[in-house]
Amino acid sequence: MNENNTKNLLMVLESQFPTVGGGGAEKQVQTLCRHLPDNVNATIITPRVVGGSNKVHDQVDGIQVIRIAYPHIPHIGGIIMLIKLAYYIFANRKKISAIHCHIANNMAAISCLMGWCFNMPTVVKLTGWLELEYGILSNNNSFINKFKRSLIKKATAIQATSHDMERRLLDLGFASDRVHFIPNSVDTHRFKSDASIKSTLKNNMALTSEFVMVFIGRLVPEKSLDTLLNAWNNAIDKQASADLLIIGEGVLRKDLESLADKLSISHQVKFVGAVSDVSDYLKISDIGVLPSEFEGLSNSLLESMAAGLPMIGSRVSGTVDMIEEGISGWTFKAGDIEHLSNIIAKAYSLPKAQLESMGTRSRKKIEETSSIEHVLSVLFNLYKFNQVNK
Numbered sequence: 001m002n003e004n005n006t007k008n009l010l011m012v013l014e015s016q017f018p019t020v021g022g023g024g025a026e027k028q029v030q031t032l033c034r035h036l037p038d039n040v041n042a043t044i045i046t047p048r049v050v051g052g053s054n055k056v057h058d059q060v061d062g063i064q065v066i067r068i069a070y071p072h073i074p075h076i077g078g079i080i081m082l083i084k085l086a087y088y089i090f091a092n093r094k095k096i097s098a099i100h101c102h103i104a105n106n107m108a109a110i111s112c113l114m115g116w117c118f119n120m121p122t123v124v125k126l127t128g129w130l131e132l133e134y135g136i137l138s139n140n141n142s143f144i145n146k147f148k149r150s151l152i153k154k155a156t157a158i159q160a161t162s163h164d165m166e167r168r169l170l171d172l173g174f175a176s177d178r179v180h181f182i183p184n185s186v187d188t189h190r191f192k193s194d195a196s197i198k199s200t201l202k203n204n205m206a207l208t209s210e211f212v213m214v215f216i217g218r219l220v221p222e223k224s225l226d227t228l229l230n231a232w233n234n235a236i237d238k239q240a241s242a243d244l245l246i247i248g249e250g251v252l253r254k255d256l257e258s259l260a261d262k263l264s265i266s267h268q269v270k271f272v273g274a275v276s277d278v279s280d281y282l283k284i285s286d287i288g289v290l291p292s293e294f295e296g297l298s299n300s301l302l303e304s305m306a307a308g309l310p311m312i313g314s315r316v317s318g319t320v321d322m323i324e325e326g327i328s329g330w331t332f333k334a335g336d337i338e339h340l341s342n343i344i345a346k347a348y349s350l351p352k353a354q355l356e357s358m359g360t361r362s363r364k365k366i367e368e369t370s371s372i373e374h375v376l377s378v379l380f381n382l383y384k385f386n387q388v389n390k
Contacts, residue, residue, distance in 0.1 A: 007097040014102075016047075045066045089118075099111050122155045215290065240348070242348060
């Protein structure tokens, strides 16, 4: 520890930063960095990807960003990028106080090896879909995947953002004393609801409906939005005073708009597009929905709950950890249109006061488990930053 007690935290991110539209892992890194105390300096290190910024050294939102340049040649380029990452950690080994990897993949494996070699606290976070579908938690037992697992096991701590991921890690032989259930973080102050301005915001957005449901996320197959549109069609009368807000962009937008037209619900389904700040949309909504086929732990779920919304979510990974059945929302089997239809119909029929009561419980759950203050406190212990002034 140096004289002024300053700590240098290296955030390793195996994706573009910043990302257009904002991915989950990237958003979490930005949230954590924004709320670090003055005596913790964060540096984000990430590959320099095609279509992203060409700057090797950059400042984004006041955060130092280093992008590793490498030739975009299959296999060879990736190896060169990992060698450069290892060299960066080696060259800065006396300055780096801790490493936090935000995707448990190749860069995390190399970071864990370097952290183990030079006795640096190294935390690896599992983001969800990549590890579950293709990576170290999948059924892929290739030599490469086994090798990555062996290196990531050298981390001083593994951050599992759901109990499902926690169980899978233990089943794969990760040490129980190194695996920690730590949800994603959310700025609960930013998303606090304000009932006094709800009607004003709705008027400003030209929304006159009595019931508003909101989805926030990418318009991609794994979000299962066709299930949502079909369930809405079954549950809500065409003449009902109800709106479904779809916030986000993606490759399926035109297909989903066509489906809404085909179902004759386009007058109720509003495709808002990508929004940089969703807080106002959460404030005008009565309930949130997340119909995904799979998730790690959705930032939009946490933000919606922090805004005091009851939630409807598919029974996947982190979602089931957060929604208390019948208390703060409801869950359904992913892809089950009939079950989701019944839940939407039930939510629509409930008195507003009951929905608001469920939303209060939603926010309380987030304050207890996922507030930025709580998550940083836990992470600082894993970083061994116990003496940092918060």
